[in-house]
Structure formats: C-alpha cells, structure tokens
Amino acid sequence: MATVKAVHYINQFFGQIGGEEKADIKPFKQDGPVGPGTALQKAFGSEIEIVGTIICGDTYFNENIEKATQEILDLISGYKPQILIAGPAFNAGRYGMACGAVCAAVAERFSIPVITGMYEENPGADLYRKQVYIVKTGNSAAKMREAISAMSKLALKLARGEELGTPEEEGYLEKGIRVNIVHKERGSARAVEMLIKKLKGEPYQTEYPMPSFSRVTPRPPIKDLKHAKIALVTSGGIVPKGNPDRIEASSATHFGRYDITGIEDLTPETFQTAHGGYDPVYANQDPDRVLPVDVMRQLEKEGIxxxxHNIYYATVGNGTSVANAQKYAHAIGLELxxxxxxxxILTST
Amino acid sequence: MKLEIGNIFVKDVRFGERTEVKDNIVYINKAELLDAIADKRLHYRDIHIVRPGESVRLCPVKDVLEPRVKVEGPGNVFPGILGASTIVGQGRTHVLKGMAVITVGHIVGFQEGIIDMTGPGAEYTPFSQTINLVIDCEKAGDINQHEHEEAVRLAGLKATRYVAEAARDVVPDEIITYETKPIPQQFDEYPDLPKVAYVYMLQSQGLLHDTYVYGVDAKKILPTFMFPTEVMDGAIVSGNCVSACDKNTTYHHLNNPIIHDLYEHHGKDLNFIGVVITNENVTLADKVRSSDFCAKLVQYLGVDGVIINEEGFGNPDTDLIMNCKKIENLGIKTVLITDEYAGRDGASQSLADADKLADAVVSVGNANQLIVLPPMDKVIGFDEAANVIAGGFANSKKEDGSVEVEIQSIIGATNELGFNRMGAIGK
Structure with missing residues (x-):
C-alpha cells in the first residue's frame, strides 16, 4: 500500500520552541515529525508518513486568525498532504481554537481528511466539532499517550477511507450528522427497554438529544400600513399551474419566485399547490386559500x-429540513x- | 379482555378454483375476489401475487393489510367499516401470517410509496418479506380524490375480508393469548411492577391523512381508552396517504409492535395497563385540547410511565411534544418514538418541535436519506409516480427504470411504531 502523506500542526510549546514567552512566533515549517509527531509517526508505522510539521505560536494565531490561517495554508500546500493532523490540544483554549481553525481551513481548501484531539470542554471543541473530527482527550498533556493512541487509530481509518463506527466506538466528539444504522432490536423493543430503565432510575441514552431551537424576535408593527409595500411568501407550495420549477412535494430543494403583476385572483386554471403534506383538493379549488392574492389586491384597492409586491416566493415546507428552510428564508429575505x-405575510398550509 | 390469536403460517399464495387454505397454501379464486370488491368507482386492472426475492416494484402503494377473521367472540374484523361497530378484541381471531394484501394503482395523494421485492430497497420495507396479493386498480369515471381514497380503502378491506374468510376453519399453527384486565384487577395482578400505558397517536391531519377508529374519522374523536387487543382485531384502519415511510398501514396497526413488546414484558418488568388513543389535528385549539385530554386520561389510568408514538412528521411533531410535556409535568415518565428529517446530508435538526422534557427518544431513522433503487423486471402500478410522491423529485425515475428517491418514499421505512430495526444516530 502506498504511504499516505501527512502534515502535523502543533503550537510553539509542543514544537519545542518555548512556552508563553514564545507564543507570538509566526508559523514556520519543519520537515518530518516534531514533538508529539514522533509518537504519532511510530503509531502510524509505514502507512502514514508525517512529511512536515507546521509550528505556530498560540498568541500569534489567535490575534491574527485570518492572516495566520493563510500563512499556514501556504506552508502546508508545499507538502501536498493527503491528511492533516493537529494537536492534541488537551484543554489549552487558544491551542484548541488554532487546531480547530487550521483543520477546518485545510478541509475546505484541500478537501482532505483532517483530525485533531482535545478535551471536550476546550472552547475549540464546541466551535469546530461539526466540521472536524475531534478525538476526545484528557485535559492535560499527562494524557498524551492515550491521546496519541486514539488519534492515530482514527487517522489510519480516515487515511484508508474506512467507514467509521459510532463516535463512542471511535472516540471522537459527535459531529451532529444523523446517520441511519440497523440496531439489534426493533424500535418498539428499544422504547420498552428505555422506559423500563427510566422507570427504575437507571441510566439510559436517548437516541435523539433534543436540539435547542433558535427563536425569532418579532419585528415592531408597521406604523404606516397605508403606504406599506407588502410581499407574500409561502411554504404552502402555491405555484403556477404545471409547477414550472418542479418544486418537490416533500423535501423541497429550492424555492420559486413568481410574478403576479396584474393578477387579481388565483384560479384553478392558473395556479395549484405542489405541496404533498396536506389535502390538495381545497388549495387547488382556490389557491387564494393558501396564498391570499385576492384579498391583498382588495386591500390594495381600498387603500388599507x-x-x-408583484413577486411572490413559494416553497414546500413538507419534510424540508430546518437547515434548508433557513437557507431559503435567508435568500428570499435578501432579495426582498x-x-x-x-x-x-408568511403563509403555511 | 382476552384474545387468542391463531396464526396460520402461509407458505404460498396461488390462484385456484376455490378460495381455501390447504396445507398452509392460500388458494384464491380471482373471479370471486373481483366480485367481492366490485365498486363502480374503480376499474381493476389486475390482481397479482408477488413473492419475496422477485424482481418486482409496486408503486404507488396505498395500503397494506393482513387477512384476519374473527372465529369466536363478538364482532368482526374492521368493525364499524365492514359491519357494525361491535366492540372487538376478545375470543379468537385467525391470521394468515406471512401474507399481505396490498392496494396499488393510480395515485390518490402525493404520499403513497414504493415496495421493492428485492434489491437495496427491499431492506427498508417489511413487505418485501411477505407474500403479497396485489390489487391493482384505477379510478373509473370522474371521482375526486376523497372518493378515490375511500374506494381504494374499501377495496383493500373487502379483499382482505374475502381472503381471511378462508382461514376460518383452519387449525392454526400457533395460538398466542393476550389479556388485559379491568384496571383494578390489572393493578392487583402485579402490584410491585411499574404500571405502563401506551399513548397511540393517530394521523388525522385531514382528508387523505386520516385514520378510522371503529369507522369514526379519528380527527373527530376526543382521546379515549382502548384495550390493546381491540387493535389486533382491526379497530384502527389506515385511510391515509401520509408519507410512505412513516404512515402506519393497516397491517402495522393490526401488528402494532409497541403493543406486542409491552405484552412481552407484561408481568416480568412492567404491568401493561392499556392504550390511550389520540389524534393529530391541524388546528392549535385541537392540538391543545387533544393533548390536554390525552394527559388527563393517562393520569386517570394511574400509570407510572408511557410510550408515545408519532405518526407522520412536521406538523404532528407539535402534538408529540405537547403530549410529552403535559404527561411529564404530571410526574409520569415518557419515552417517545419518532423518525427524523435531518436533511439528505443528515446535518439539520430533525424535528419541527422540541422540548428538554423529551429526554428519552427512540429514533427510527432519517427519512431524507437518498437511495437508488435499481430497475426491476416488472412494475405493478405506475412508477412515474416516483417523480411526484413525497420523497421523490423531478426525474426520480430514470430512463433505465431505476428510481432515485429519499427512503421517505418506501412503505414503512421509518415506521414510528418501531416496526423495524433501523435508527438514526449522531456521528
């Protein structure tokens, strides 16, 4: 098997340059492994070769994040690595932030696997766990041996392109990606087991930790409605007849913008719903029931x-992920x- | 209430001169069956028998049912729709285990689905493992979607009744007895075990999203009590076209796995007291009222814990969370079963509502996961429907006959009664 080329990122302390007094040094490269890199190299055997090490002061990095990241990317690109390893940073906050930022930037620029290690409470862990594999480590360098062992195992799997097990099995912090697997027991049996444990006061693990929802603060009321320009936006799927943009009945991948200049009323001949999450009969009979163009035109005439606005926006809310819905809302908001x-006026179904 | 389920293990289903069960083989007289389901609103294209492993795609599938016949005790299977609404759930019921009746045909609503009898899609649906009698029908004449839905629903129920009748005088291969007693006796029977009830949420978002209880449209009910065995006799019937992956077909209701697994633990580590059924209506006032009543009934039962399942997704996430919060606030422990809509990349939050009291959740999988279903030798129905059913998209159906969809489009893929072993985990 061909050897996979790796670059290792570490700070001034583990780069054996010095402690806090050297924390403002600019990034530089050194061929081959340095400091913890030698232990990593030993664990890698001949499968992965650390061809270069980037060393950067924690203060310099955190005070010049953009510039430092660019400098580090430039240094790394010369090595043409196939994987990047950073840290482990344990509970060192600035080092953790640097490891996370470097990993994220490298993944984005070079599209290669990246991996770092840190203590769960390191602020870098919270910020970068969604983008980067962060191996859970102890909170200080006293746990270096365990950290190297766990990081090298995961790095080898990533280098080989092997499928990863669960975060618990592999020892990394959950990235928050939901993946389907097949359990040993069917769902109902798992529910009964979970309830029995919960009733007994024994520990159990929920399969879906509840997310915290972002809440939107309502805007202050419009003071002068008589002169206000009002737009219609719907997740109820009202589209011109024939659904020209082919908005999906569920899990919409896009939204449409439609001109209603001169249209006083939506009729079954001209508009329809593309939404698959509700009974379409009444919406198709009179699409104004979901997108009230007729009433809005009337209010316009009466001067209320x-x-x-002559463009309305429509998508289908049914089964559409919250992340996509936020993306469409942002794009529509910018246009409006x-x-x-x-x-x-936002209408649903 | 005590019910004996007599399972007859079906080895094969074949057309024959007489409709009968002989040596565990079900023979069906096709002409008689067509007579039994005749409806001027429908035109029957054909009736097929498909078996596990065959290269066959069924699409769009409306409902899946299981032949059951009441041989002792009051009432008949599917009470209130076929026959009077006599209370069922006691005596003996014979089941043709291993086969299913499936209605396929012109799409009624967007949310019908696919069953592949082989290939990667087959792993996501339990009905690739049953021998299926497939009723392929389209509407005759100008009927609207509501009438179309009703006609196809009745066709499935009547076909099932017709086939099940053949099991009446057959000696079952196994008999399983289920019993739930009136509350005071049930409490006394296992005084030291935690008392558990089941909160059974029924899809009732509107026409084409309906469930029937003894023939009553579930959106018109207030939450009520049920003996678990009533469900096994067809007290609850699917009338809905909600997304294929997480609609409970009538087959799922008849074989509700939560009821089965609670009975499995009954008398060992819990005391299964009974079922509270509730609905998932669309208006806020209805949601508040139903969840208030649901929590009140659970409190009235005096149980320590409940399992709550959702049916569908999105809008009813609210009902699920309301039920959970109100029941937890009474000091009664809850476990929820739901599926997830985490996006095709799995990176989005999965539910439309959440609460920190929902701290024990079983996930039956991310319905947005994409899958490519390879071409099959035979398609029963109209597979162009893949482009418009929930989980499909423009050009889901490819020229070579393969179909790319979210697993949302596969019947029963993320069944929220926990019928399957799949689940989503965080990675």
Missing amino acids: IGSL AKENIDGI
Whole structure:
C-alpha cells in the first residue's frame, strides 16, 4: 500500500520552541515529525508518513486568525498532504481554537481528511466539532499517550477511507450528522427497554438529544400600513399551474419566485399547490386559500395597504429540513430587502 | 379482555378454483375476489401475487393489510367499516401470517410509496418479506380524490375480508393469548411492577391523512381508552396517504409492535395497563385540547410511565411534544418514538418541535436519506409516480427504470411504531 502523506500542526510549546514567552512566533515549517509527531509517526508505522510539521505560536494565531490561517495554508500546500493532523490540544483554549481553525481551513481548501484531539470542554471543541473530527482527550498533556493512541487509530481509518463506527466506538466528539444504522432490536423493543430503565432510575441514552431551537424576535408593527409595500411568501407550495420549477412535494430543494403583476385572483386554471403534506383538493379549488392574492389586491384597492409586491416566493415546507428552510428564508429575505419591502405575510398550509 | 390469536403460517399464495387454505397454501379464486370488491368507482386492472426475492416494484402503494377473521367472540374484523361497530378484541381471531394484501394503482395523494421485492430497497420495507396479493386498480369515471381514497380503502378491506374468510376453519399453527384486565384487577395482578400505558397517536391531519377508529374519522374523536387487543382485531384502519415511510398501514396497526413488546414484558418488568388513543389535528385549539385530554386520561389510568408514538412528521411533531410535556409535568415518565428529517446530508435538526422534557427518544431513522433503487423486471402500478410522491423529485425515475428517491418514499421505512430495526444516530 502506498504511504499516505501527512502534515502535523502543533503550537510553539509542543514544537519545542518555548512556552508563553514564545507564543507570538509566526508559523514556520519543519520537515518530518516534531514533538508529539514522533509518537504519532511510530503509531502510524509505514502507512502514514508525517512529511512536515507546521509550528505556530498560540498568541500569534489567535490575534491574527485570518492572516495566520493563510500563512499556514501556504506552508502546508508545499507538502501536498493527503491528511492533516493537529494537536492534541488537551484543554489549552487558544491551542484548541488554532487546531480547530487550521483543520477546518485545510478541509475546505484541500478537501482532505483532517483530525485533531482535545478535551471536550476546550472552547475549540464546541466551535469546530461539526466540521472536524475531534478525538476526545484528557485535559492535560499527562494524557498524551492515550491521546496519541486514539488519534492515530482514527487517522489510519480516515487515511484508508474506512467507514467509521459510532463516535463512542471511535472516540471522537459527535459531529451532529444523523446517520441511519440497523440496531439489534426493533424500535418498539428499544422504547420498552428505555422506559423500563427510566422507570427504575437507571441510566439510559436517548437516541435523539433534543436540539435547542433558535427563536425569532418579532419585528415592531408597521406604523404606516397605508403606504406599506407588502410581499407574500409561502411554504404552502402555491405555484403556477404545471409547477414550472418542479418544486418537490416533500423535501423541497429550492424555492420559486413568481410574478403576479396584474393578477387579481388565483384560479384553478392558473395556479395549484405542489405541496404533498396536506389535502390538495381545497388549495387547488382556490389557491387564494393558501396564498391570499385576492384579498391583498382588495386591500390594495381600498387603500388599507400601500401596495402588494408583484413577486411572490413559494416553497414546500413538507419534510424540508430546518437547515434548508433557513437557507431559503435567508435568500428570499435578501432579495426582498433590496425591494424596500415594509412587511411580509408568511403563509403555511 | 382476552384474545387468542391463531396464526396460520402461509407458505404460498396461488390462484385456484376455490378460495381455501390447504396445507398452509392460500388458494384464491380471482373471479370471486373481483366480485367481492366490485365498486363502480374503480376499474381493476389486475390482481397479482408477488413473492419475496422477485424482481418486482409496486408503486404507488396505498395500503397494506393482513387477512384476519374473527372465529369466536363478538364482532368482526374492521368493525364499524365492514359491519357494525361491535366492540372487538376478545375470543379468537385467525391470521394468515406471512401474507399481505396490498392496494396499488393510480395515485390518490402525493404520499403513497414504493415496495421493492428485492434489491437495496427491499431492506427498508417489511413487505418485501411477505407474500403479497396485489390489487391493482384505477379510478373509473370522474371521482375526486376523497372518493378515490375511500374506494381504494374499501377495496383493500373487502379483499382482505374475502381472503381471511378462508382461514376460518383452519387449525392454526400457533395460538398466542393476550389479556388485559379491568384496571383494578390489572393493578392487583402485579402490584410491585411499574404500571405502563401506551399513548397511540393517530394521523388525522385531514382528508387523505386520516385514520378510522371503529369507522369514526379519528380527527373527530376526543382521546379515549382502548384495550390493546381491540387493535389486533382491526379497530384502527389506515385511510391515509401520509408519507410512505412513516404512515402506519393497516397491517402495522393490526401488528402494532409497541403493543406486542409491552405484552412481552407484561408481568416480568412492567404491568401493561392499556392504550390511550389520540389524534393529530391541524388546528392549535385541537392540538391543545387533544393533548390536554390525552394527559388527563393517562393520569386517570394511574400509570407510572408511557410510550408515545408519532405518526407522520412536521406538523404532528407539535402534538408529540405537547403530549410529552403535559404527561411529564404530571410526574409520569415518557419515552417517545419518532423518525427524523435531518436533511439528505443528515446535518439539520430533525424535528419541527422540541422540548428538554423529551429526554428519552427512540429514533427510527432519517427519512431524507437518498437511495437508488435499481430497475426491476416488472412494475405493478405506475412508477412515474416516483417523480411526484413525497420523497421523490423531478426525474426520480430514470430512463433505465431505476428510481432515485429519499427512503421517505418506501412503505414503512421509518415506521414510528418501531416496526423495524433501523435508527438514526449522531456521528
């Protein structure tokens, strides 16, 4: 098997340059492994070769994040590595931030596997665990041997392109990616077992830790509705007849923008719903039931609102992930912000 | 209430001159069956028998059912829809185990699904493992979606009743007895074991998203009590076209695994007291009322813990969380079963509602996961439907006959009664 080329990132202390007094040194490279890199190299055998080490002062990195990251990327690119290893940083906060940032930047720039190690409470862990494999380590360098062992195992698996087991099995901090697996027991049996443990007060593990939801603070009310320009945005799937943008019935991958200039009323001949999450009969009979163009036009005529924006936006909320919904909302929001919209009516289903 | 389930293990299903069960082989007279399900609103294209391992795709599938016949005790299977709404759940019921009746045909709603009898898709659906009698029908004449849904639902139920009748006088291969007693006796029977109930959430978001209880549309019910054995006799029937992966087909209701697994532990490490059924209506007022009533009934039962399952996703996530919060706030422990919509990359949060009291959740999988289903030799139904059913997208169906969809489109893939072994974990 061909040897995989690795670059190792460490700070001034583990780079054997010095302690806090040397923390402001700029990044530089040194061929081959240095400090903890020698132990890693030993664990790698001939499968992975650490061809170079990048050493950077923690203070320098954290005070010049963008510049330092760029300098480090430039130093790394010369080695053409196939994997990057950073740290372990244990509970050193600035070192952890640097390891996480370097890993994330390298993954993005070079599209290679990256791995670091740190203590779970290191601030770098919280910030970068979603993007980077972070092996759980002890909180100080006294746990170096265990950290090297765990990191080298995971690095070898990544280098070989092997499928990883669960975060517990592999010893890394969960990245928050939901992956389907097959359990030993069916879901109902797992639920009964979990309930028995919960009733007995024994430890059990939920299979889906609840997320914390972001809440949106409502905007202050519109003071002058008579002159306000109002836009319509819907997740109820109202689209021109024939669904020209092919918005999916569920798990929408995009949204559509449609011109309603001169349209007073949505009719079954001209509009329909693409939404697969509710009974479409009534929405198709009269699409205004979901996207109230008729009422808005009336309000416009009566002078209750200034005007109705002539473009409306539509997607399908059914089964669409929260992350995608946020992405569409952001894009729609940016477009509407350019049009000097005063208010938006959001309709669902 | 005590029910004996007499399972007859079906080795094969074949067409024959007489409809009968002989040596564990079910023979069906096709013409008689067609007579039994005749409906002027439907045109039957054909009736097929498909077996595990065959290169066959069924799409779009509306419902899956299991032939059961009441041989002793009051009432008949599917009460309130076929026959009077006599209370069922006692006596003896014969089951043709290992076969299913499946309705396929013109799509009724977006949310019908796919069953592959072989290949990678087969691993996601339990109905690749059953011998299936497939009713392939389309609507005759100008009927709307609601009538179409009702016609196909009745066709499935009647076909199932017709086939099940053949099991009436057969000696079952095994008999399993399930019993739940009136509350005071049930409490006394295992005084030292924790008392557990099951909160059974039924999809009731609207027409095409309906479930029937003794023939009553579940969105019109207030939460109520049930003996677990009533469910085994068809007290609950699927009338819905909610996403294929997490709609409970009638087969799932008849074989509700939560009820089975609670009975499995009954008298060993818990005391299974009974079932509270509730709905998942769309208005906030309904959600608040139903979850209030649901929590009240659970409190009234005097149990220590409950299992709550959701049916569907998104909107009913709210009902799930309301039920959980209100029951936990009464000091009663909950375990929830749900599936996830974490995006195709698995990186999104999975539910539309959440609460920290929901600290014991079983995940039955991420429904957004993509899968490519290779071409099959035979398609029953209209596989172009893959482009529009929930979980499909434009060009889901490829020229070579393969289909790329989210597993959301596969019947029963992420069944929230916990019928399968799949689950999602964090990586």
